[in-house]
Amino acid sequence: TAPMTAESTTQPPSPQPHFVLAPLAAHGHVIPMVDLAALLAAHGARASLVTTPLNATRLRGVADKAAREKLPLEIVELPFSPAVAGLPSDCQNADKLSEDAQLTPFLIAMRALDAPFEAYVRALERRPSCIISDWCNTWAAGVAWRLGIPRLFFHGPSCFYSLCDLNAVVHGLHEQIVADDEQETTYVVPRMPVRVTVTKGTAPGFFNFPGYEALRDEAIEAMLAADGVVVNTFLDLEAQFVACYEAALGKPVWTLGPLCLHNRDDEAMASCGTGSTDLRAITAWLDEQVTGSVVYVSFGSVLRKLPKHLFEVGNGLEDSGKPFLWVVKESEASSRPEVQEWLDEFMARTATRGLVVRGWAPQVTILSHRAVGGFLTHCGWNSLLEAIARGVPVATWPHFADQFLNERLAVDVLGVGVPIGVTAPVSMLNEESLTVDRGDVARVVSVLMDGGGEEAEERRRKAKEYGEQARRAMAKGGSSYENVMRLIARFSNTGGAMTSAASAAGSFLPHSLGTD
Ligand code: UDP
Numbered sequence: 001t002a003p004m005t006a007e008s009t010t011q012p013p014s015p016q017p018h019f020v021l022a023p024l025a026a027h028g029h030v031i032p033m034v035d036l037a038a039l040l041a042a043h044g045a046r047a048s049l050v051t052t053p054l055n056a057t058r059l060r061g062v063a064d065k066a067a068r069e070k071l072p073l074e075i076v077e078l079p080f081s082p083a084v085a086g087l088p089s090d091c092q093n094a095d096k097l098s099e100d101a102q103l104t105p106f107l108i109a110m111r112a113l114d115a116p117f118e119a120y121v122r123a124l125e126r127r128p129s130c131i132i133s134d135w136c137n138t139w140a141a142g143v144a145w146r147l148g149i150p151r152l153f154f155h156g157p158s159c160f161y162s163l164c165d166l167n168a169v170v171h172g173l174h175e176q177i178v179a180d181d182e183q184e185t186t187y188v189v190p191r192m193p194v195r196v197t198v199t200k201g202t203a204p205g206f207f208n209f210p211g212y213e214a215l216r217d218e219a220i221e222a223m224l225a226a227d228g229v230v231v232n233t234f235l236d237l238e239a240q241f242v243a244c245y246e247a248a249l250g251k252p253v254w255t256l257g258p259l260c261l262h263n264r265d266d267e268a269m270a271s272c273g274t275g276s277t278d279l280r281a282i283t284a285w286l287d288e289q290v291t292g293s294v295v296y297v298s299f300g301s302v303l304r305k306l307p308k309h310l311f312e313v314g315n316g317l318e319d320s321g322k323p324f325l326w327v328v329k330e331s332e333a334s335s336r337p338e339v340q341e342w343l344d345e346f347m348a349r350t351a352t353r354g355l356v357v358r359g360w361a362p363q364v365t366i367l368s369h370r371a372v373g374g375f376l377t378h379c380g381w382n383s384l385l386e387a388i389a390r391g392v393p394v395a396t397w398p399h400f401a402d403q404f405l406n407e408r409l410a411v412d413v414l415g416v417g418v419p420i421g422v423t424a425p426v427s428m429l430n431e432e433s434l435t436v437d438r439g440d441v442a443r444v445v446s447v448l449m450d451g452g453g454e455e456a457e458e459r460r461r462k463a464k465e466y467g468e469q470a471r472r473a474m475a476k477g478g479s480s481y482e483n484v485m486r487l488i489a490r491f492s493n494t495g496g497a498m499t500s501a502a503s504a505a506g507s508f509l510p511h512s513l514g515t516d
Pocket of ligand 1: 026027028029031032298299300301302303327359360361362363364379380381382383384386
């Protein structure tokens with residue numbers, strides 16, 4: 001063969017692949033997407049995360065850190081006006097909702113992000129290689145479709161959950177449940193590799209309540225029209241569900257997690273919440289505790305407990321006799337004057353073995369500390385996976401959405417959880433009914449933290465094993481690490497000059513999505 005000439009070997013350098021990420025404006029969706037953006041950037045891709053002004057301000061620590069480290073990661077602020085849906089101007093993240101009735105207007109207001117998002121993408125010099133948009137963000141799916149840009153959807157929960165949800169939709173269970181007035185009927189989720197049962201209340205589905213049908217239908221159509229899905233999980237945790245989900249979806253499933261293990265910087269994330277986070281004081285307190293003795297108690301970023309519920313949690317922790325670190329949100333603590341009064345007395349009584357963190361807690365740092373031996377969690381997927389990634393067994397107290405199925409995965413499939421025993425969902429912010437009392441809290445904490453018990457020992461052993469597998473998945477040569485490399489390679493040639501934006505040939509989206 002003829003030797004290659006200098007000319008033929010000189011290729012123009014291939015442009016840097018560019019991923020644009022569009023999370024739903026709620027911490028449980030923004031945080032893993034920020035971790036994902038950092039991960040892509042660390043592997044040399046350009047990553048731009050678009051969000052509302054409030055969230056962009058809160059993520060300034062992340063943007064500054066990226067700038068210092070010269071990572072190609074940027075936080076892009078999109079103009080946003082919650083007033084279009086009659087909401088206060090700071091209502092730009094789910095943690096700003098003050099009553100359940102604001103959720104629908106909030107989601108509707110979000111749809112108005114499509115115009116500024118499209119303007120941002122059109123103004124880019126080169127067409128992005130790929131848009132990764134939250135399952136809930138059909139407005140971002142519409143923009144990708146209009147501009148002919150490949151799109152992956154990011155669905156917050158596990159493949160176990162997503163497979164249950166997809167199978168419920170595809171095989172008619174969802175319709176059957178919606179039509180049934182009975183709350184207690186037990187249904188078997190079809191085509192699952194393990195037996196999974198649900199009731200109307202615990203059935204899969206985001207937007208799974210009356211009034212959300214249009215949003216849900218649209219999200220499902222956008223899901224079916226996407227080029228694949230990115231999931232915050234790892235293969236060794238749920239290989240059979242990943243395989244079945246990929247087969248059922250008929251698209252690639254990119255498992256890239258646990259994303260929290262990629263260099264999450266709790267100090268840079270402190271501004272995500274309100275209330276002061278004194279990382280050093282928390283660590284200093286944990287340093288004084290016996291290894292594996294502390295139960296960490298937190299219920300995620302959106303759920304807000306009324307005073308009477310907070311009191312049950314606190315009294316239950318006191319009754320359990322175990323050391324604890326309990327996160328009380330600023331919005332809970334300041335809801336009524338009697339709460340602060342109660343907390344002051346409670347802290348005085350339990351000061352020798354408990355710490356109450358008021359506001360935003362550095363959760364991953366806490367879960368990584370050797371003193372933490374268990375986590376009482378609401379089973380938000382991020383919290384559950386963060387516990388698993390750090391080898392911490394859990395007590396499960398699901399409240400709504402995907403949390404009941406996440407509980408099933410933790411308890412029945414993985415064997416790392418002990419249930420508190422709730423069977424029906426509650427509302428996010430204004431829940432009146434008392435489904436769990438201090439006795440339940442004390443019991444589940446005692447069972448979880450039990451020193452010598454065989455079952456507790458087995459949960460700890462399994463959690464530790466998954467923790468080690470999680471670290472291996474994210475390390476060089478691990479399944480998630482390799483998937484990130486493959487993902488970047490897969491989309492490295494799909495960008496192009498913005499002016500040559502392809503038409504939407506090959507992908508389809510319903511008219512309403514593409515044009516409204
Ligand atoms: N989180 C945190 N500090 C807090 C509360 C929440 O760091 O005080 C983080 C937590 O680590 C997780 C996310 O917020 O990454 C919450 O997501 P999850 O899916 O667990 O629950 P959600 O908030 O969506 O109900």
